[in-house]
Amino acid sequence: MKRDELWEEAARVVRGDVRGLLSVREDLERRWSQPHRGYHDLRHLDEVLRALAELRPSAIENDRDWAGAVLAAWFHDAVYDVETPADNERLSSQLARTALSGSGVDRRVVDLTCSLVEASQTHEVSETTGPQAAFHDADLWILGAPTERFDGYCDDVRREYASVPDDAFATGRSAILRPFLERGSVYRTDHARRRWEASARDNLGRELDRLARRS
Incomplete structure (x- = not known):
């Protein structure tokens, strides 16, 4: 729909x-x-x-x-x-x-x-089912998106913060993304963990490596 x-x-x-x-x-x-x-x-x-x-x-x-x-x-x-x-x-x-x-x-x-x-x-959502869990995972779908779409998302966020110097952006952005990798799971629902978790971890790792080279 x-x-x-x-x-x-x-x-x-x-x-x-x-x-x-x-x-x-x-x-x-x-x-x-x-x-x-x-x-x-x-x-x-x-x-x-x-x-x-x-x-x-x-x-x-x-x-x-x-x-x-x-x-x-x-x-x-x-x-x-x-x-x-x-x-x-x-x-x-x-x-x-x-x-x-x-x-x-x-x-x-x-x-x-x-x-x-x-x-x-x-x-920060503790539920694994229900609207809180579903909305949390839907909003974070982009982290587990196909590589080209995820990389485009990273470029789009950087464009929103074009006025921020590279090193400051890299530090701030890393602080936002890294905690997702430090969790036991990026997603809360069983469906999202099955479908998107592995891709999200690959994507996040790749972007954090890129940000580290800018900082």
């Missing part, structure tokens, strides 16, 4: 104001299309949604949790400013709460959506 179809499916589940939710989606599409985005753009949103759909049968049991995960995908990088990256998830969560509550979405779905968005800041 395409991104707009998944949004419409989620909107039917949450039963909010149809016109209000359409306006929310249009605003989100504008945000995801901002010119300063290199990786965190509509392509990333589509990849997260496709990964969620792949994980849905084994990790998400009910329609409300599925709707919350879909909405979280749409909102999780809605605010993306490389100058203040520590605030992106908090501000994206605030945007989700305001927009969804204002469109009459059930508070339980709003709370779930916001918790998923906020968890994407640290990617």
